[in-house]
Amino acid sequence: MPQTAAAPDTRVVQGACPHDCPDTCALQIGVRAGRVVRVAGDPEHPTTHGALCTKVSRYAERTYHPERVLHPLRRVGAKGAGRFERVGWDEALDDIAARLQAIAARAPEAILPYSYCGTMGLVQGEGMAARFFHRLGASRLGRTICSAAGSAALAAAYGGRVGMHVEHFAASRMILVWGCNPITSSVHFWTYAQQAKRAGAKLVCIDPRRSETAERCHQHVALRPGTDGALALGLMHELFAHEEWLDRDWLERHVEGWDKLRARAAEWPSERAAAVCGIEPEVVRTLAREYAAARPAAIRLGYGMQRVHGGGSAVRLVALLPCLVGAWRQRAGGLLLSSSDWFAGARRDAWLQRPDLLGARRPRTINMVTIGDDLLRAAAPEFGPKIEAVVVYNSNPLAVAPEGAKVARGFARADLFSVVLEHFLTDTADHADYVLPATTQLEHWDAHSAYGHVYALLNRPAIAPLGQARSNAEIFRGLAARMGCTEQCFRDSDEAMALGAFDAARVDLDALAARGWTRLDVAEAPFAAGGFPTPSGKVVVDAPGLG
Template identity: 50%
Template sequence: MHSETVKTVRAVCPHDCPDTCAMLVEVDESGRAVRVKGDPANPFTHGGLCVKVAHYEKRTYHADRLLFPMKRTGRKGDGKFQRISWEEAIDTVAARLAAVAKEDPQCILPYSYAGTMGLLQGGSMDRRFFHRLGASLLDRTICSSAGMFGMRYTVGASVGTNPETVDQAKYILIWGSNIITSNIHLWRYILKARSQGARIVTIDPLRTRTGEQSDEHIPIMPGTDGALALGMMHIILRDALQDQDYIDRYTLGFDELKARVREYPPSRVARITGISEDTIERITHEYATNSPAFIRVNYGLQRHAGGGMAVRNIFCLPALLGSWRYPGGGAMLSTSGFFPFKYAVLERPDLIQGQPRTINMSRLGEALTRANPPVRAMVVYNTNPGAVAPDQQRVLEGLRREDLFTVVLEHFQTDTADYADILLPATTQLEHFDLHRAYGHTYVMLNTPAIQPLGECKPNTEIFRLLAGRLGFEDPCFKDSDEDMARQALASLNGITLEDLHEKGWIPLGIGDAPFAQGGFPTPSGKCEFYSERLKDLDPLPAYIPPREDRLSNPELAKKFPLVLISPPAHHFLNSTFVNLFQDKEIGPTLEIHESDAAVRQIRTGSPVQIFNDRGNFLAKAVVTDRTRAGVVCAPSIWWNKLVPGGRNANSTTSEEITDIGGGATFYDNLVDVRPAD
């Protein structure tokens, strides 16, 4: 193909990943996207794309793509539909929602998450619509809320180290993060730091791809990270390794913290974490004496009962050592708090009348089966709760209700789509306009549509505009175009305009190399708060909150179900996205099980096994390994139920219990047992 026949359009990866990669889409003279590649000009992503997105055009043009509105013709869950017009679809949805709203609008539940991270397609016209309708509010907790609140009560927001300075670190703790799978562009900075003498240590229950390539992997019992952080603080203060000047100037509550961490000597922490005292002593001294030191935390470790406090404890460590003083020093979970967007201008909470209830999305099963007043209509978009929500059997029980009117906006016929009454075809990132922030770098980015929508697909924003119009909502905000809303969102970012983004594709926030070198944390005190008055009803000081399902905290349950199940992202999947495209690359659902645990159960690699507890069960093929520690099994996820043997995935065993802070899901706080499948 001659270059003059190809148009190149700037785009952004929309998926739930910290890297938010800059992409280039090549479009031929017929208007078809023929190639997606990374944009080499972007300073952070440098032209790289992960294995999932490198052929994104194949997802857009996949033969199974939903292209037309559909209505259900069979039983819920059977996945039988027939094509209808957009007029019939919008009329039907509007009429059903209006009928429910007439009796009680709180009986309508919007259910969405991070199928796209775009500010417009993910959280703008949809929020306006449901706010104006008076629907129940959704507390979007399922992925990251515990960690985000843990940071908020410590450093003030989802802020941390500038990731572009990590190559200047001298010691790097990768704590519960498989960077090579889920944050690949940061790995380049880490490797550069290593080439300059930095040591890389990974703390993780599983020896992941990242752990394999680190200088050391330290296996920890799931859910005990908060105790390890307290033990490290104990050693730092016991051995006078702290930066007292930084503490005195830029922290709050040091004396109280000092008293608290005395309760966590290495001997106690070793019993809790399964890490030897010698190892705890050694890595603490390495971390404290090699400056600047950097900690990369990820979300897996906050999916336990004490997940919010665990992140809070870890984020106290850099302030004790003064690591924030230096480029490359500090810690990072998310950079999203650096972006000063005024989300209210997109979401318009001022449209809410009265005080509608709030439903925690991590307890969807309970909401669909026990809420009072009941949920009578649900609109699902940007998520696949039939596969990804905890306590799956209860969720599916709710979705099967014949008196529940369910609308699903989707690209493919997912597990959740099979339960829809009306199925609406949504555009992919190549077909719509959007504005992006990131949670792994600090660039504002613009996605420009490269092609016309396929079939009769429509952007989320347009679908909710149509519904607002059909319901007679006359508020001027429902007339806003996507570009109007982008300008509204950008108004709070000094000096960044939509015109600049159209020209350049992305613009950095300019947070500086060491944003907290002189304090300035976005907390009420302006300091790193070891003591947080806002947490006084839980515990204002860092504490260890054990898992609910654990050998120490719940020994009776552990006798019955002695293995901890974790279900981190499979390398070729992102949540439940890409499962239908790349299932062959993951060779089916697998369960990694330690050699000793496999031996007593007479399980061999390749054997079909059943993983079970009192909540449910699922099937997988065993992989006997030493990559996971004894007592821990790992099921890479999240598979669609309809694509696996037995029709159930790991969430058939997870619970709807929530975290200490932030109301987050506790996917990895999960005891199971394993047996050979019949």
């Protein structure tokens, strides 16, 4: 059973962390007399192993926070002033639906959803919301703010966002922690890195900043920001210059175009790479020698390096390093940036999001990072209709989008209708015409894939929603009903969507329901004999359109 007694007066509900974090922890929620009294990590879940970060162990404080929004609110003051009056759900949804319906009748692309990873859930994220906006024909949102460049890089080289298993870092002989600070952002990976360190592995942190992680590694390579690609090319130059360091057999069998990579790396001797990176040439030479000798060697790649000009190319170059030394032959060798695409085909994305509801329509895509510019644009043939309505959920664009002053001016437009689904009155919510109270992870159903491991997870509601809070899915379901969306998919419950989020052919749904998580069937050393998800099954060096 997913709920087991921990004490005579306490029950335990299985859950999943909703945060944008590679660890995607399995939770055990202790409930006593209808109130959450404890949030703990599931000790049986292999990558959570009973531990949580401080933020999530105190998640109940978010749910019970005295400043939480618990009733629908309607703006009564100037946009940005944060002055609202309390209204009923029917009044709020009726008015929102009527205003969106009027816009959709003449220019559906004038409606824009704005969301990101306030929850990583497949139901409360882009589940019912995607169905709703596809049905309207609203503008699409390009969710590019975090990982688009790195994702494109992995797709170009490996065919998708795939990598080694995080658990196997514990057996690596050398770990390059490149462009991330896992002590603060991936604590469970760090426990595996510490296991490797205690067993004699060398840890090297490559980061412009002397982070908390860098302080605890054997070596810190403090390269200049934006020079990661140069360092990767310098390392490749040394590897190619020492034939005995290469795994020529693996290269020839499983890397397409590696001779072109050799030619490119020849242009980057250690002296040139070091000069660009702001380090000593000997650092490049020694790091290459030790990386080649430490078998298996592993790279934990973070998202920092891709957020500069040329960052995607840098990620692609780093992703090619394990191929030169045959690191993929062993389960504790290779690289991990994201495991997202191990779930490709395991998640029922088309069923969850229903893009078929668009029919023949092909709405424009608005890049979420240009929201400040786009909210201030007039209608034009090359842009399309002026944005007249924005529905914000799982995000706070005034805090996260670039050029915040422009974003604020856009949301302050008198003629812009905006609705925000939130837990608190954020600076975006302060500009909204309506703020709708959303449930927290402790109060709703959801299902989760991960981008740092290969376990699917189920989140069950531990308590009833506080106040008048409703789940994102329930809110969009209510709007759809008021706007004449009669398709059966708009009647699917949150529970049905959570339990149906994964394909039974790829995910053990009985295990998922029974214990709240289950592992995908991914080989321990997934690329020991190649088999990358590219058309050829090989790693691709010279990706079309990317150089």
